[in-house]
Amino acid sequence: MRLILTILIATIWGGSAAAQRSIDFDSDVRPGDAVIVAVSDVEAMSELEAVIGEAGLENIRRAMGAAGFEEEVGASASCISGAEPYGEVHLVGVTSDEMSARDWEDFGGRAATLAKATKAARVSVLAPGADQAAIADAAFGAMLGQYTFDKYKSEAEPVEGALVMIAPSPEAARTEFNSEHAHIAYAVKWARDMQSEPANELYPEEFVRRARQEFRGVSNVTISVLDVRDMERLGMGAILGVGKGSLRPPRMMITRYDGGETGVAPIVFAGKGITFDSGGISLKSNTNMWQMKSDMTGAATVTAAVMGLAKSKAPVNVIAIAALAENMPDGGAQRPGDVVKTMSGTTVEIMSTDAEGRLVLADAVWYAQEQFEPSLLVDIATLTGSVGRALSDEYAGLFTREDDIAERLMVAGKVSGEDLWRLPLHPNHKKQIKSLIADIKNSGTGSPGASTGATFIGTFVKEETPWAHIDIAGIDWLSEATPTVPIGASGFSVRLLDQLARDGL
Ligand code: BES
Ligand code: MN
Ligand code: ZN
Numbered sequence: 001m002r003l004i005l006t007i008l009i010a011t012i013w014g015g016s017a018a019a020q021r022s023i024d025f026d027s028d029v030r031p032g033d034a035v036i037v038a039v040s041d042v043e044a045m046s047e048l049e050a051v052i053g054e055a056g057l058e059n060i061r062r063a064m065g066a067a068g069f070e071e072e073v074g075a076s077a078s079c080i081s082g083a084e085p086y087g088e089v090h091l092v093g094v095t096s097d098e099m100s101a102r103d104w105e106d107f108g109g110r111a112a113t114l115a116k117a118t119k120a121a122r123v124s125v126l127a128p129g130a131d132q133a134a135i136a137d138a139a140f141g142a143m144l145g146q147y148t149f150d151k152y153k154s155e156a157e158p159v160e161g162a163l164v165m166i167a168p169s170p171e172a173a174r175t176e177f178n179s180e181h182a183h184i185a186y187a188v189k190w191a192r193d194m195q196s197e198p199a200n201e202l203y204p205e206e207f208v209r210r211a212r213q214e215f216r217g218v219s220n221v222t223i224s225v226l227d228v229r230d231m232e233r234l235g236m237g238a239i240l241g242v243g244k245g246s247l248r249p250p251r252m253m254i255t256r257y258d259g260g261e262t263g264v265a266p267i268v269f270a271g272k273g274i275t276f277d278s279g280g281i282s283l284k285s286n287t288n289m290w291q292m293k294s295d296m297t298g299a300a301t302v303t304a305a306v307m308g309l310a311k312s313k314a315p316v317n318v319i320a321i322a323a324l325a326e327n328m329p330d331g332g333a334q335r336p337g338d339v340v341k342t343m344s345g346t347t348v349e350i351m352s353t354d355a356e357g358r359l360v361l362a363d364a365v366w367y368a369q370e371q372f373e374p375s376l377l378v379d380i381a382t383l384t385g386s387v388g389r390a391l392s393d394e395y396a397g398l399f400t401r402e403d404d405i406a407e408r409l410m411v412a413g414k415v416s417g418e419d420l421w422r423l424p425l426h427p428n429h430k431k432q433i434k435s436l437i438a439d440i441k442n443s444g445t446g447s448p449g450a451s452t453g454a455t456f457i458g459t460f461v462k463e464e465t466p467w468a469h470i471d472i473a474g475i476d477w478l479s480e481a482t483p484t485v486p487i488g489a490s491g492f493s494v495r496l497l498d499q500l501a502r503d504g505l
Helices: 043-067 101-115 132-145 168-180 182-196 204-215 228-234 235-243 289-294 297-311 357-372 386-393 403-416 447-460 494-501
Strands: 002-010 022-026 034-039 076-079 089-095 123-127 162-166 221-226 251-256 267-277 317-327 338-339 347-349 375-383 396-400 420-422 469-472
Touching: 034 089, 034 101, 076 204, 089 101, 089 251, 101 123, 101 132, 101 317, 101 347, 132 162, 132 168, 132 182, 162 375, 168 182, 168 386, 182 204, 182 289, 182 297, 182 447, 182 494, 204 221, 204 235, 204 251, 204 267, 204 297, 204 317, 228 357, 228 447, 235 317, 235 338, 235 357, 235 420, 251 297, 251 357, 267 289, 267 297, 297 375, 297 494, 317 357, 357 375, 357 447, 375 494, 386 396, 386 447, 396 403, 396 447, 403 420, 403 469, 447 469
Parallel strands: 022 162, 034 123, 123 162, 267 317, 267 375, 375 469, 396 420
Antiparallel strands: 002 034, 002 089, 076 089, 221 251, 251 317, 338 347, 396 469
């Protein structure tokens, strides 16, 4: 396979560098810049000559040789000195096959990662041959790839300098980026921030406060919040049961964006919002328990997806329901063996207080159907360790009764780069959740854990409701970085849901 090379040249090579750079667009590289260039292959690097001159190109060739650059996608090499008028050369390989939007994003993400290691005030990204859309895609990838969460560091690294995307007509590229990508990039960042927040800072009421703040001034958005009394009145015994063990009361937050035609049934996204999952009385072991601060990822991503759609004025009607509770083991906590009554009337025997996600979602999906008669109902949840073990950091698990809904979601996954893998919902799985003393119980005995969880939620979804359940446990928190997703909070499903909503148009 032929390769494209990407080269970054910089002035000053310093120690630690700026945490995040602003993304900008310009028509020319300046002497003293750090520069990133995309070339279709080593031979074709003469394309670069027009941009950086003969001497510059010669330096880059030397740098490639000295750094032992390998012709592989994602490979990089650096030349720190002797690349005047640029002080630093970095190379990144990208494919010379037709570059997809995703390839450009990855390139942008890699460039942003390299840019972190330089103190140069301006790091210019060059992609000869790339059109406007490709440059905007690369900017999007850079934005996603340079994400960091450092607000709790006493000495946060200063945000200084810009990552400058070089484009023939920078204003057009900027406009394309602003209209196509900026809002969604921000939504992903917001979701990641929420995931990363420690649970002593982020609890149900605080989630609501922060989300409200983000929607201030955004047109056609209506927010309503159910507090404990509202939920009691509605008979939401399942989410109330989960919240009982915490000093922080549960909430159900409904964010509605009406950007489409009036009367068109909305797509409803319901997200699991456990701001901390200790397991409750069925206490988890301490290994990795800290990560359960991100057990509210579903609530954050559904809310963020609606935020992105609303801010970009997409012509769709969508609703996010965030089912928020903290799962804690205090004296008021529910116990294994307890029986709760859900909003639907179905009674549930609690086998494990650690199977709490399906409980808060039972009331959320029922409420969604009663209130909104959704054209499509999608719930998003970090529901089971089982799906994390099966699909790891590559896919989220998709469960649905209908093949055409599976198809729709799989396509949205492909296009958005947030891939799904379908897992079964089999009538036999219902046997797993039969209870001796109540209608159903909240956890089965043994395998298949992910399908049992999905089946439990499905019990609260009417046959005629078009529904999909997406289990994002695992992929919500990456243990290895990808070009556009750093280690940690991934924001997974913001882009998927955004795509899904727009696909209907
Ligand atoms: N929040 C967890 C699932 C999870 C595990 C998410 C690891 C992300 C990483 C969920 O509430 C849970 O505890 N699930 C149990 C269910 C079991 C008790 C039926 C599980 O998967 O073990
Ligand atoms: Mn749990
Ligand atoms: Zn959980």
